[in-house]
Amino acid sequence: MGDGKIIVGLDAMGGDFAPIEPVLGGYAFAKENPDIEVVLIGRQEEISAVLPSELPNLRIHHASEVVAMDDPPALSVRKKKDSSISVGAELLKRGEISAFVSAGNTGAVVAATTLKVRLLPGIERPGLAVVFPTVKGTPVVIIDVGANIDTKPVHLLQYALMSTVYCKLMWEGVENPRVGLLNIGEEETKGTGVYKEAAGLLKSANLNFVGNVEGKDIFKGLADIVVMDGFVGNVVLKVSEGAADAVITMLKKEIYGSSWWTKLGAMLFLLPAYKNLKKKIDYSEYGGALLLGVNGVCVIGHGRSNARAIKNAVNVAVNEIKRNVNEKILEKLKEVNP
Amino acid sequence: MGDGKIIVGLDAMGGDFAPIEPVLGGYAFAKENPDIEVVLIGRQEEISAVLPSELPNLRIHHASEVVAMDDPPALSVRKKKDSSISVGAELLKRGEISAFVSAGNTGAVVAATTLKVRLLPGIERPGLAVVFPTVKGTPVVIIDVGANIDTKPVHLLQYALMSTVYCKLMWEGVENPRVGLLNIGEEETKGTGVYKEAAGLLKSANLNFVGNVEGKDIFKGLADIVVMDGFVGNVVLKVSEGAADAVITMLKKEIYGSSWWTKLGAMLFLLPAYKNLKKKIDYSEYGGALLLGVNGVCVIGHGRSNARAIKNAVNVAVNEIKRNVNEKILEKLKEVNP
Numbered sequence: 079m080g081d082g083k084i085i086v087g088l089d090a091m092g093g094d095f096a097p098i099e100p101v102l103g104g105y106a107f108a109k110e111n112p113d114i115e116v117v118l119i120g121r122q123e124e125i126s127a128v129l130p131s132e133l134p135n136l137r138i139h140h141a142s143e144v145v146a147m148d149d150p151p152a153l154s155v156r157k158k159k160d161s162s163i164s165v166g167a168e169l170l171k172r173g174e175i176s177a178f179v180s181a182g183n184t185g186a187v188v189a190a191t192t193l194k195v196r197l198l199p200g201i202e203r204p205g206l207a208v209v210f211p212t213v214k215g216t217p218v219v220i221i222d223v224g225a226n227i228d229t230k231p232v233h234l235l236q237y238a239l240m241s242t243v244y245c246k247l248m249w250e251g252v253e254n255p256r257v258g259l260l261n262i263g264e265e266e267t268k269g270t271g272v273y274k275e276a277a278g279l280l281k282s283a284n285l286n287f288v289g290n291v292e293g294k295d296i297f298k299g300l301a302d303i304v305v306m307d308g309f310v311g312n313v314v315l316k317v318s319e320g321a322a323d324a325v326i327t328m329l330k331k332e333i334y335g336s337s338w339w340t341k342l343g344a345m346l347f348l349l350p351a352y353k354n355l356k357k358k359i360d361y362s363e364y365g366g367a368l369l370l371g372v373n374g375v376c377v378i379g380h381g382r383s384n385a386r387a388i389k390n391a392v393n394v395a396v397n398e399i400k401r402n403v404n405e406k407i408l409e410k411l412k413e414v415n416p
Numbered sequence: 417m418g419d420g421k422i423i424v425g426l427d428a429m430g431g432d433f434a435p436i437e438p439v440l441g442g443y444a445f446a447k448e449n450p451d452i453e454v455v456l457i458g459r460q461e462e463i464s465a466v467l468p469s470e471l472p473n474l475r476i477h478h479a480s481e482v483v484a485m486d487d488p489p490a491l492s493v494r495k496k497k498d499s500s501i502s503v504g505a506e507l508l509k510r511g512e513i514s515a516f517v518s519a520g521n522t523g524a525v526v527a528a529t530t531l532k533v534r535l536l537p538g539i540e541r542p543g544l545a546v547v548f549p550t551v552k553g554t555p556v557v558i559i560d561v562g563a564n565i566d567t568k569p570v571h572l573l574q575y576a577l578m579s580t581v582y583c584k585l586m587w588e589g590v591e592n593p594r595v596g597l598l599n600i601g602e603e604e605t606k607g608t609g610v611y612k613e614a615a616g617l618l619k620s621a622n623l624n625f626v627g628n629v630e631g632k633d634i635f636k637g638l639a640d641i642v643v644m645d646g647f648v649g650n651v652v653l654k655v656s657e658g659a660a661d662a663v664i665t666m667l668k669k670e671i672y673g674s675s676w677w678t679k680l681g682a683m684l685f686l687l688p689a690y691k692n693l694k695k696k697i698d699y700s701e702y703g704g705a706l707l708l709g710v711n712g713v714c715v716i717g718h719g720r721s722n723a724r725a726i727k728n729a730v731n732v733a734v735n736e737i738k739r740n741v742n743e744k745i746l747e748k749l750k751e752v753n754p
Binding site for chain 1: 486488549550551562565566598600601602603605607608611630631632633634635636646647648650651652653654655656657658659660661662663664665666669
C-alpha cells in the first residue's frame, strides 16, 4: 500500500445470500471505482461461478472455510483458521488490504479483527456504530449495536469519543456533535449503575454531552450520537427495524383490506411517497455498521445484505479510509489522555 | 367490598395532563359503568373545578400532595405521605378500593404499591406488562417495561409465570401462551449471563417456552409473551413508539413534499387506512400497563394519557379484577413451588 492505493477486502462468504450478493456487490463497486481494488475473500470456485466477468481491479483470495451465521464467534475464530473472516482479518493485520468488509457472523468478525488486528491504543473494547435517519433529516449514530455486551462505563465513554471524531469527519456542518446517553429517563438519577457512572464520565470529558436520551427520542434528532451498551444497542437496532416494518405492514393491510378505490388511490398516490421513505430508512442504503476501535478499517453489513447494500458497505469503508478516521481518533485519544 | 362491588381508585393528579384528563377519563368511565364506583384521588378543589357534574358512583378522596413526574420514586413515597399516589396505595392496601390506576410517575407508583400493598407470596419483584399489537393481529405481552431495573434470572422466570396466567385469562383461544425471552440472537449461547441463566430456568419450568426472540420479531407474533429486564424493556417500549412515530412522520413529510394531487390523493385514500392503523397501535386504546406481582390490582397509564386512555386504563383494571388474575397467579405459583 506504499503507493496509497486503496484495497478493500470483501468477505464473499458472509451473509444470508452469500456468495451471490457479496460477489455481485463487490463487482458493482469495482466496476464503478476503477481506482480502488476489491479483493473477494472466500472459496475460489464458488466465487468464480457467480462472478459476471473479470475486472482489472478485482481479484479473488481463496479461503477454504466458511463461518456460519450461528457459529459461536470465539470458537469459530480458533477452529476455522482458513475461513473468509479469519483470512480477511489476517490480510488486514498484514496491511495487504486497507479495509475489511463482511456481512457475515458479526461476533466472529468482531472477535477475528480484535484478536488479529488488535484495538487502537487506549481503546478497551470495539464498538459497532450504525447510522440511522431522523425525522429532522439529520443522521444519528447509534453505538454500540452489539460488538461488546460486557460493557463498562469507560467503554461507553470511549464509544462517545470515537463517534465524535467520526461524526465530525463524515458530516459537514456537524462541528461539535451532540452526544446523548441512552437511558430510561432524562433525569440523572435514572438507570443502572453502569449508566449512572457513564453519565458522570461523559459529563467531565471534553465532549458535547447533552445528557440522557430516551428511546423515543433517538429518531427525533435531539443528539447526533447516542451511546449505549451492546446488548441494549442490538435490541434498539432490531426493535427499530421491527417496529418500522410492522407499521408499514399494518398500513398495507389496512389499505388492501379496504375498498377497491382506496387500493387504487393508494397505489397511485401513496406508492411514490412510500418508495422515497423506503430509500431513506432502508439499511441497504446505509450499507454497513462501522466497527470503531479496531486498529484498521472494518465494516459489518446486515446479514440480509443484497448486492446494493454490500456495494454501499464497501463505500462506507472507502470513505473511512480516505478521511483517516482512525488516525483522527488516535489524536483525540492523545488529547484526552496525554 | 363485602358485597363484591368493584371500586376503582384513580390518581387524578397523575400524568402530563392532570388533573383535567384523568378526571374526564374517570368521569366518562363512571358514566358508562353505573355498577362500578370510581374514586378520584387528589386535590379536592382542583378535581371539583374540572369535574363536569356529579354522578352517584363517582366520588373524590382528598390527597393534598402531588408527586411530580421527575421526582425520585423512593424518596417521593417517603416524603410525600399525602400524595395521590401514596394515598391510592394506602387505600388499596386497606381494601377500600379494588384497584388503583395512575398515569403518574411510574417509579413512584411501583415503589408505593410494593411498599404498602406488598408483593404476592413467592414473587420477588413486580413486573410492568404492556400489550402490543402484532402484524398477525394477535396481541403480545411485553414484560417488564421498567418496574425493576436490577433484574435477576429468577425475576424473569416469575414474569413469565405471571404473564402466562394473565394471557390465558385475558384472551380466549390462547390456551398455552408461547413465552419468548428477548435476546440478541436466537442461539442459546447469546446474551449476558442474566439472560443465559434465565433461558435455563424458563426451559425447565412448566411453561410453553419457545426460546429466544429478537427485537425485530416482537411484532411478528412469534410469541404471546416476551420477557426482558426492566431497563431493556423500557427502551423497547420507547424505541417502538419512537420508530413507529418516525415512520409515520417521514411518510407524511414525503406526502406533503410532493405534488398537490399526491397530497389530495393521500388525503382521500390514505387517511382512512391511517386512522384505522392509528387506532390499532395507539397506546390510548390499550389504556395502561399492568403491574403484575403486586398483591392488588394496579394499572399504570402512559404519562401522556388523555381522557380516552385513562378510561381504557380503568377498564383494564376492572377486567383484571373480574377475572381474578391475582388469585389465578397464586394458584400457578403454588403449582410451581408446592
